[in-house]
Amino acid sequence: xxxxxxxxxxxxxxxxxxxxxxxxxxxxGYEVRxxxxxxxxxxxxxxxVLLPGAIAATIDETISKSDIVILAFPLRYYKSLTxxxxxGKIVIDAMNYWAPVEGDIAEFADATITSSEMVQQYxxxxxxxxxLNHIAYNEIEEHALPLQSKxxxxxxxxxxxxxxxxxxxxxxxxxxxxGVDLGVLKNxxxxxxxxxxxxxxxxxxxxxxxxxxxx
Amino acid sequence: xxxxxYSFGDVQRNGKKLGSTSEGITNLLEAMQIADKVGLDFxxxxxxxxxxxxxxxxGTILAAAAATTKQIKLGSAVSVLSTDDPVRIYQQFATANxxxxxxxxxxxxxxxxxxxxxxxxxxxxxxxxxxxxxxDLLLQLNNLxxxxxxxxxxxxRAPLQDAQIVPQSDDPLKIWLATGGNPDSSIRAAALGLPIxxxxxxxxxxxxxxxxxxxxxxxxxxxxxxxxxxxxxxxxGYIADSAQDAKETFWKAWGWTMTELGKxxxxxxxxxxxxDAESNHDGALFAGSADEIADRIIELHKRIxxxxxxxxxxxxxLPHDKFLHSIELLGTVVAxxxxxxxxxxxx
Ligand SMILES: NC(=O)c1ccc[n+]([C@@H]2O[C@H](COP(=O)([O-])OP(=O)(O)OC[C@H]3O[C@@H](n4cnc5c(N)ncnc54)[C@H](OP(=O)(O)O)[C@@H]3O)[C@@H](O)[C@H]2O)c1
Numbered sequence: 001x002x003x004x005x006x007x008x009x010x011x012x013x014x015x016x017x018x019x020x021x022x023x024x025x026x027x028x029g030y031e032v033r034x035x036x037x038x039x040x041x042x043x044x045x046x047x048x049v050l051l052p053g054a055i056a057a058t059i060d061e062t063i064s065k066s067d068i069v070i071l072a073f074p075l076r077y078y079k080s081l082t083x084x085x086x087x088g089k090i091v092i093d094a095m096n097y098w099a100p101v102e103g104d105i106a107e108f109a110d111a112t113i114t115s116s117e118m119v120q121q122y123x124x125x126x127x128x129x130x131x132l133n134h135i136a137y138n139e140i141e142e143h144a145l146p147l148q149s150k151x152x153x154x155x156x157x158x159x160x161x162x163x164x165x166x167x168x169x170x171x172x173x174x175x176x177x178x179g180v181d182l183g184v185l186k187n188x189x190x191x192x193x194x195x196x197x198x199x200x201x202x203x204x205x206x207x208x209x210x211x212x213x214x215x
Numbered sequence: 216x217x218x219x220x221y222s223f224g225d226v227q228r229n230g231k232k233l234g235s236t237s238e239g240i241t242n243l244l245e246a247m248q249i250a251d252k253v254g255l256d257f258x259x260x261x262x263x264x265x266x267x268x269x270x271x272x273x274g275t276i277l278a279a280a281a282a283t284t285k286q287i288k289l290g291s292a293v294s295v296l297s298t299d300d301p302v303r304i305y306q307q308f309a310t311a312n313x314x315x316x317x318x319x320x321x322x323x324x325x326x327x328x329x330x331x332x333x334x335x336x337x338x339x340x341x342x343x344x345x346x347x348x349x350x351d352l353l354l355q356l357n358n359l360x361x362x363x364x365x366x367x368x369x370x371x372r373a374p375l376q377d378a379q380i381v382p383q384s385d386d387p388l389k390i391w392l393a394t395g396g397n398p399d400s401s402i403r404a405a406a407l408g409l410p411i412x413x414x415x416x417x418x419x420x421x422x423x424x425x426x427x428x429x430x431x432x433x434x435x436x437x438x439x440x441x442x443x444x445x446x447x448x449x450x451x452g453y454i455a456d457s458a459q460d461a462k463e464t465f466w467k468a469w470g471w472t473m474t475e476l477g478k479x480x481x482x483x484x485x486x487x488x489x490x491d492a493e494s495n496h497d498g499a500l501f502a503g504s505a506d507e508i509a510d511r512i513i514e515l516h517k518r519i520x521x522x523x524x525x526x527x528x529x530x531x532x533l534p535h536d537k538f539l540h541s542i543e544l545l546g547t548v549v550a551x552x553x554x555x556x557x558x559x560x561x562x
Contacts, residue, residue, distance in 0.1 A: 015397050045436055046398050049429040076340065100480045101329060103339025138396070138418035194481030201489060 006030050006174075007090075007167060010066025012059055012081075013073030014043055016137040017094060019050055021070055024140050024175050026053050033057040033066055036073070037080070060085055068171060070132070071095050071119070076105050078119050086126035090164045092171075093119050094132040098193045116158070116188045127164030130188030131157040131172060131179075134198045143201070144176025152178045154207040156197060158188040178204040182211055216516060216557050217523040218550045219257030220250050220542055221292035221449055224270030225529035233532070236269035242535050243270060244279055249539050251284035253546025257525055259292025259322060259449070264330040267475070267532070274307030281315030289315060292449060292525065293324030293393045293412070297345040298331040300372065301353035302380060309384040317386060322412045322447075323350060324393030337371075345371050350392070354407065356380055357387045391447065401426045405433035410445040415499045420450065420515060427519045445522045448515070452501030452526030454508050454544040455537070464537060465502035466490050471531035501526055505548035512549070513556045 009025045011018045011034040022032045032054045036043060040056035047054050063069050063085040071078070075095040097108040097115045108115055120128035132155060135143070143153045155177040159165040169179040182190055190211050191197050197207065226239040247258045258280065260273040270276065273291040280289050289311070294304055304321065312319035325346050332339045348369045359365060361383065368374040391412040394400035404411040411430055413423050427446055434440045451469055455461035466487065474484040494500040501508050512524050526545065529538040 015399070019398055045402060045433055046429065049432050050398060050425050098481070101339075103329075103332070103342070105340065136418065138422055141422070142419050196483060199477070199482035201486075 007067035007171065008033070008065060009171075010057070010062035010069045011035070012062055012069065012071055014046060015072070017132075017140075018070070018072035019046070020137040020140040021072060021094070021132065021175075022051050022054050024144055026051065028174050028176070030171075030174075031055075033062045035059045035062040037077075063089065068092060068167065069126075074102065075108070075115055076102075079122060081123065083123050083125065086123045089123075089126045090167055091119070091123060091126040091128045092132060092168055093128050093130050093188075095119070096133050096193055100193075114186055114189045114192065116185055120160075120185060127159065127161035128185060129157060129159035129161075129165055129168040130185060130191060131155060131159075131168055134191040134195075134200070135177075136199060139201075140175070146176065147173065148178070152203065154178045154180045154202055154204040156180050156182045156188075156191045156207060156211070158182040158185050158191065160185045180204050180207045180211075187211075216512070216521070216553055217256035217288075218512070218545060218553065219255045219259065219287075219523065219525040220246070220545065221259035221261055221525045221527050222246060222270065222529050223261045223263040223268035223527070224276075225531070225533060225538075226267045226269060227535055228532035233266055236266065239267075239269045240276065242529075242538075244276060244283070245535075246529070246538060246542060247276075247280040247287070247289070248283055250542050250546065251280075251287040253543050254550065255287055255542065255546045257288045257290065257523060259290045259525055261292045261328075261527075262295045262326065262331065263328045264334055265328075267472075268328075274304065274311060277308070277319055278311040278314055281311045281319060284315075284318075286318075288318045288320060290320035290389075290391075291322050293322045293326055293414075295326035295328065295331045296323040296349045296353065297325055297342055298335045298337045299349070301349045301356060302375075305353060305356040305380060305388075306382070308388055309382050312384045312388055313382060317384075320389040320391065321353070322391040322393050323353065324412070324414070327395065327414070327416075341371070348372070350407075354390065357384075357390060359383070393449075396423070396426065398426060398429060401430040402433040405430050405439060405444065406437045408434070408437075408439035408441065408443060410443060410447065412447040412449060415448060415450045417493060417499050419493075419497045420448070420499050421497050421518055423448070424518050427521075446519060447523035447525065448519070448521045449525045449527065450499050450501055451528075451530065452508065453528045453533070453537075454501075454503065454505050454541045454549065456504070456540075456544075458504040458507055461502045461504060462491075462494055464533070465494065465500070468529075468531035468533040469500065469502075475531075505544045506552070508545075509549045509552040509556070512553050513560075516553075516557060517560075 043056040116130040172179040224243040227234040392404035393412040453465040477484040
């Protein structure tokens with residue numbers, strides 16, 4: 001059941017990661033909107049079978065009617081978003097520049113900053129948080145555990161805005177993971193492909209000790 | 216329920232070094248022949264282009280197997296359709312199908328292997344567009360009437376103007392759509408009326424149950440429901456005489472492969488706890504004794520009603536004799552047990 005005091009979740013991208021995050025969010029009581037590039041009608045069947053309770057929306061509605069907007073579509077399309085709609089929004093950037101799998105993209109390959117900083121520069125009025133990008137989509141449901149259980153899996157969280165980060169932290173913990181504050185957004189570099197944390201199953205203590213030097 | 220094997224043509228270890236790719240291919244053909252002898256239903260060859268997985272041209276080896284096996288169905292698992300020419304795939308598979316007397320199938324996928332993109336001059340970013348267009352052409356070729364010519368135009372391939380494509384298979388090839396779990400792919404397969412081949416390489420296998428529901432719901436919506444809509448599962452798996460032997464042996468083989476893949480793709484290698492969790496119960500890794508694997512297949516069948524389950528056994532330099540023994544156990548111990556259980560379940 002939807003709990004009214006929780007932030008509303010909007011997921012952009014209804015593929016593997018987007019549907020997994022939407023499903024887990026619904027199951028712990030969030031109101032969830034979800035969208036893709038083809039419009040809400042294209043999602044009706046998918047929602048009725050996989051995500052009963054989620055609301056199919058346009059991308060713009062997903063942004064305007066949500067408190068936390070999760071980006072779960074291929075990174076190369078990030079400039080298809082309308083920055084003006086993001087004023088004051090908390091954005092979870094779960095996207096990766098994963099060249100060996102998705103191909104080289106000069107814009108990201110040549111960049112001197114992380115992909116999430118590029119997203120933040122583009123969505124200049126949003127508070128971008130890098131998190132939930134370093135876990136395989138199926139593990140969102142499979143590894144989620146009640147608060148502080150044995151084997152609780154760590155998820156790193158990086159962002160510049162303190163309050164936005166706390167909100168994102170609470171969300172990640174509500175999903176069933178141990179949120180680890182990795183500091184400012186640029187430290188999201190610790191979570192990108194080709195790092196020790198990418199795809200790694202570890203506890204918060206282990207994540208803290210593996211990243212301590214850098215923070 | 217059909218049971219079988221799929222392989223990328225795993226190369227053996229020669230001391231500390233990898234053996235030759237040619238030996239990998241010879242071993243692969245032998246494994247296909249053994250699978251036929253022990254009565255398995257299907258053998259798939261998955262296109263890969265690495266020093267440890269050298270099965271780069273499934274159509275060629277399928278033709279060799281077609282000529283040297285009697286009853287087993289043969290297919291790609293998968294053909295990387297995005298970077299191949301559908302005309303060439305159709306011709307090669309139709310040829311092998313004729314040689315085999317109608318036992319050859321195509322499992323068309325995007326492929327997890329990305330090496331073929333630079334090799335054949337394609338860009339990974341065009342992945343989706345390439346796949347959609349090439350699948351369309353392949354299906355059109357497969358559905359041509361006898362001696363019918365084709366006129367076709369797309370973006371990623373030269374147009375065809377009243378072209379004749381030979382040889383033609385007497386009956387259309389069975390073409391499966393392969394997917395790794397993107398929900399839109401299940402909808403797409405159903406909309407096209409194609410059987411679907413799920414590759415489940417990690418995590419819990421039952422997470423595919425809702426996708427199978429989606430596949431059937433989509434078929435209903437698109438009005439494509441028919442006996443052609445079948446579900447196949449492909450997962451890593453290995454069978455030995457004892458459960459413990461199977462789990463230890465496969466940990467080495469699978470662990471090596473995932474570690475290598477992790478280096479290339481930039482993800483952390485799985486540890487033993489990860490492997491243990493996924494090689495039991497609902498996990499995607501079917502390593503165990505024949506009884507255990509039979510039980511797990513039967514259990515999964517209850518949940519998703521799949522009509523075929525195939526296993527990738529030879530990874531990470533699994534010794535060839537162990538590979539052959541695993542195939543034998545699948546054919547002679549697992550298959551009869553599964554068939555018996557499913558036959559009695561239907562009464
Ligand atoms: N898969 C994982 O395990 C995983 C884990 C962590 C992070 N990620 C990251 O999450 C992102 C999505 O990955 P995925 O595996 O879920 O991909 P996917 O299964 O291919 O799904 C991508 C989704 O994005 C939609 N989409 C494409 N272009 C869009 C656009 N311009 N605006 C809105 N939606 C669009 C697609 O639908 P339409 O094309 O119909 O619009 C589809 O629903 C990637 O950046 C990936 O690196 C994935």
